Amino acid sequence: MTMVINIAEEFSSHPAGRYRKDGKFSGEKFRDEILVPALKSGETVTVILDGVRSYGSSFLEESFGGLVRVSGLEKSELKKHLIIEAQDEMYETFQRRALKYIEDAKVG
């Protein structure tokens, strides 16, 4: 089974900021309230980046790098169960960044 999360439709078309204190649609909020629960369900999760009007590095790093740094998920497990998808070419830059943030993240 695959669970699909469309950020623009299920979270915000204007996500911004790293922490909850930074704003309503922060990376921390997206990770903790949507991404981690989905991944912990055991299903493969596909995150669709398309349709969003801004992807700052603070949001992306906290959302995806934070899965390893903060939520303690294994990189090897994320490679198996997390798909970050850019359906339109214009979102490929952000897709690469999100994957790199996971790769570069260090636990603790």
Next chain:
Amino acid sequence: MKKLTEKYKQWLLTRAINESRRKNHKKGNRSQITLSQWRRNFVRNLSQEEIENELTPSLLKNGVKISPPEIFCLDKNFEEVAFLISELRRIPIRSGKLKSSNNPAVNIFRVTKDTRYIDFRDIKEISPAAALVLAAEYDRARRLSNQPLFTILIDEWDPIVRKRLDDIGFFELLEVDNEIENSETDEDVAIQKFISGNLSDTEGSDKIIIAVNKLTKTLTEKGEIVLNSAVGEAINNACAYAYPDWHKFSSPVTKQWWLTGSADVSNRRLKIVMYDQGLTIPVHFPETKKVEILSLLGGDDDGEVIKKATKLDRTSTGEKQHGKGFQDMKDSIELNNSGRMRVISRNGHYIYEKGQKESSFTNSFPLHGTLIEWEIGVED
């Protein structure tokens, strides 16, 4: 009941004022009041006509005129603009003492030599970035004192300057209707009304980018998104780092950011400008001991500090570094055929321009806060 003649009414009024004075004197309060009290008590109750016909002549005769530079532009005349902003910041805080008289209706227009005012008639040219800094300063004063500042002789301002300030939302800060006809100016630059906030938000900046890009047709859809991502990072930096609790500001701040955009339609160039009044990058950024020491010395090398801050490796330095999103900001320039990003923070000035070597320098006079400007065109 005794008939209320004019003479008797005056006597009652005088008695009430004297009584009030005696009470104030007993409490240790002199009859003189501060400029901010004066504004709070009187100016907000004045009509525009009273300001124009009574207050203005008194200010012109007795007040201290602060002359803004003719060229109100951070590019062409940084030091004088920064100095004016610094002077302006002193107005709401400084206590100008007023003479008193028995009749408050007369007294309120009596201005002493300590009362300062800015004569906007002197400004002949104003850039969007400088207009935003000016508006932010008036917004800050308005928020702190819970009332608008006032200006005088609006009808005599340069029409294009007035139009630009009107566009950016300056007159709303003054709570004045600026009835200027577009036909009075031959303006080819459209400025968006500024937005402000204290949280990370990219919806408002998106609207501004879309609006200016609609006029210039400079950016692709991807270009809009990348630019908005960069602006969002700048806003996030302002929220996260510009106003730390541990920093003691020399004057009160409202912990806001301000943002505007402008479209130069004939040249197909757009600008987005973000400004905060925070502690600045040279104060906050301690990349190396050397830079930190230079920073503490008082701005000798602020330009170099900003340049180093923009080179921060965003994946290896931890998450509490100011400047983490600078790479996003540079990316937004690289994506386009022609573009320039400028960062002014305290005394530092840094320029990143596509196809050019990055440059930095240090001004002799500081800006209160950090200003980031993106200017993007279709070609060189």
